[in-house]
Structure formats: C-alpha cells, structure tokens
Amino acid sequence: MSPDHDRGLLVQYSHAKRLGKSWRWYLIVLVVSLPLLYLLGLIIWDGVAIEANGRIRVTNFVMRAPVDGHVQQIWVQPLQRVMEGEPLAQLANTLLQEQHDRVQMEVASLAREKQKLLDHAGQSQSASLQLLKFSQERKDFLHKRLRQYESLFQQGAATQAEVATIHSQYQAALENSVLLQKAQHSAQNLAPEMIQISNHMNQRMLEFENIRNQVAQLELIAPITGMVTEIFVQPEEYLGKGQPLMEIIIPDTIYIDAFIPPKHQNYAVIGQVAQVKFPNGEIAKAKVVAVPGIVQKSTSDESGPLETVRSAVLARMEFIDQVNNRLMNGMPVEVYFRGIMGEY
Numbered sequence: 001m002s003p004d005h006d007r008g009l010l011v012q013y014s015h016a017k018r019l020g021k022s023w024r025w026y027l028i029v030l031v032v033s034l035p036l037l038y039l040l041g042l043i044i045w046d047g048v049a050i051e052a053n054g055r056i057r058v059t060n061f062v063m064r065a066p067v068d069g070h071v072q073q074i075w076v077q078p079l080q081r082v083m084e085g086e087p088l089a090q091l092a093n094t095l096l097q098e099q100h101d102r103v104q105m106e107v108a109s110l111a112r113e114k115q116k117l118l119d120h121a122g123q124s125q126s127a128s129l130q131l132l133k134f135s136q137e138r139k140d141f142l143h144k145r146l147r148q149y150e151s152l153f154q155q156g157a158a159t160q161a162e163v164a165t166i167h168s169q170y171q172a173a174l175e176n177s178v179l180l181q182k183a184q185h186s187a188q189n190l191a192p193e194m195i196q197i198s199n200h201m202n203q204r205m206l207e208f209e210n211i212r213n214q215v216a217q218l219e220l221i222a223p224i225t226g227m228v229t230e231i232f233v234q235p236e237e238y239l240g241k242g243q244p245l246m247e248i249i250i251p252d253t254i255y256i257d258a259f260i261p262p263k264h265q266n267y268a269v270i271g272q273v274a275q276v277k278f279p280n281g282e283i284a285k286a287k288v289v290a291v292p293g294i295v296q297k298s299t300s301d302e303s304g305p306l307e308t309v310r311s312a313v314l315a316r317m318e319f320i321d322q323v324n325n326r327l328m329n330g331m332p333v334e335v336y337f338r339g340i341m342g343e344y
Contacts, residue, residue, distance in 0.1 A: 050337040052259055052260045052334075053335070054276065054334065055330060055333070056254065056256060056327050056330065057329065058251065058327065058328075059254075061247070062248075063223075063244070065240065066217040068093060069092055069096070069238075069239060070093070070236060071236060072089075072235065074231065075087050075088055075090070076089075076231075078230060078231055080228050081226070082222045082227070084224055087222075088220045088221065088222055088245075088246065089220045107208050114201060143170060227249055255318050256286055258288075260335075261313075264337070267315075267337040271287060272288040272315075273285060273320070274317065274335050276319070277334040279331070286318060295314070317335070
C-alpha cells in the first residue's frame, strides 16, 4: 500500500523510477508488437495500393560476327554515337581470302576458254559455210555439164573420153561436198562442249558469289543509328561465327518492363496509367502500350532475402511526362498503378 516502506523500512525508490518502470513495459510491448504491426501495414497497403517491380529497357542490338575471323581493327570506342552504315570493325580471314582469289582465277580461266571456243566455232562455221556453198554451186554446175555432154554423146557431138572426164569431175565435187558437210557438222558439235563449260562456269560463279559475300561481311557496318555501349573483344582476337562483338543501343527508344503480380492482372491493359518511381525518388507518369501476354519469373534481386522468385505478368510501358532522370538500361524502378487516393 505504501511503496516507500517495506515492512517498516524506508525504501529509496523515487517517483521518477516508478514512471520509468511503466514506460519500460510499454517499450517492450511495442517492440514485441512490431512484426504484427508490419504485417498489418503490408495488408493495408496491399489493399489500397497496387505496386509492381519494373526495369528501364533501352532498345539494344548486339553485333555478332557474321563469319569466322580475327579482329583486325576496331573503328569505334565505347559511348561513341554511330550512324547507320558507318564502319565499326574489320575482320580478317586469310583462308577465305585465298579461296576467293583462287575461285576468281578459275572463273576467269573458264571465261577465256569459253570465249576461245566461241571464236573458233564462229570462224570454223563461217569458213565451212562459204566452202560448202561454193561446193554446192560447183556440184550443180558439173551436174548440168554432165547432162549436156551425155546428151551431146548420144547425138554424136561428144566423145566418150569427154563424158568420162566430166563425170570424174562431178564425182570429185560430190566427195568434196560430203567432206565439207562433215566439217560443218563437227563445227556444230562444239555445242555439247560449250554447254559443259557453261555449266561448270555457272557453278563456279555461284561459289564465287557466296565467297565474295562472306569477304564483304568481314567489314562490319552499323545496322542502326545509336550508341556503342560496350565492346566485347580486342584487336587480334579470334571470333567464331555468331560470337558477340559489341552492343549498340538506341537512346531515343526507351520503355519500362513492369512485372505485375498475377492477382492484379486487370491492370495489365493497354492505356492503363501508372506512376514510376526512380531510385532517387523522382516520379513520372507512364502508360501501358503493350501486353505481350507473357508470364515470367521475376529476377532474384527484386525479391527479398526470405522471398521466393515469383511469377509476374509482363507489361510494356512508355513515359507520358518529361523525365529529367538519367535513364540507364536495366535501372530498377517501382510502378504504382493505384495509390491511397485511388487510380492515377
């Protein structure tokens, strides 16, 4: 009943210490209740606000080696802006270049051989045609002459020796005509050989075009206008076909990948407006412009140490407001589709 006396003895226990004792119990109750209060806060916040994780995405393009080769020279530096069609690097492939030169020489040799056959065939055919024409005219003339002498022989105006002489001349003209026809036929028979050379030449031309295209690909050209963010190789380094050489981004094409929890998929619709909060606290408005219809796993760094990797609905968003913050590829942001005062 009397806190200052205990069984007749005076206790040195001041009023300030009694007040401190009561606040100490209040502090203990508050500390013990913090997990419960945190859980209640999460439940209440989840009911009044829709939050999703997001990433800033800048359209990028990875330049890969179209053919095997050594990096002979790199013409650009990281963070350098390049224009479409500007040379980026030069590769070297000695084996491919030697193959290109060899096939080119074979094609040129086949072209010369084909031209020689064409010239020879043209000359032979022209000469044989002239001789054959002359032989035909002589044969017709001797044939008429023979008929005349045979008629005169029957009339007694010509001797048998004269008829025999004309007949032998006519036989010689026939034999000459046959020989010239065979020569004309042999000149025309050059066509199969010409076809064979043409087919071989066409095959070599196709091979040469393929190799020439590969040689042209040794010079890497910028396919888009953008900025070189990273170079993955050094000069004299060997690259296999398909290996990355450098990365180019398009700074003017920026969007946000928002990972919306499946229970809030109603907000993953085109035209939905939300607020995007940057790590430095800046806030800007954005809207959903595309919903690919993909449910994917959120990254591990977006989850807490005690949380498992969760699935989320992917939505692509674009900024509505002017953003003063520096936008970097992969920057994490927070997306709020609804706040305490309702939808944005």
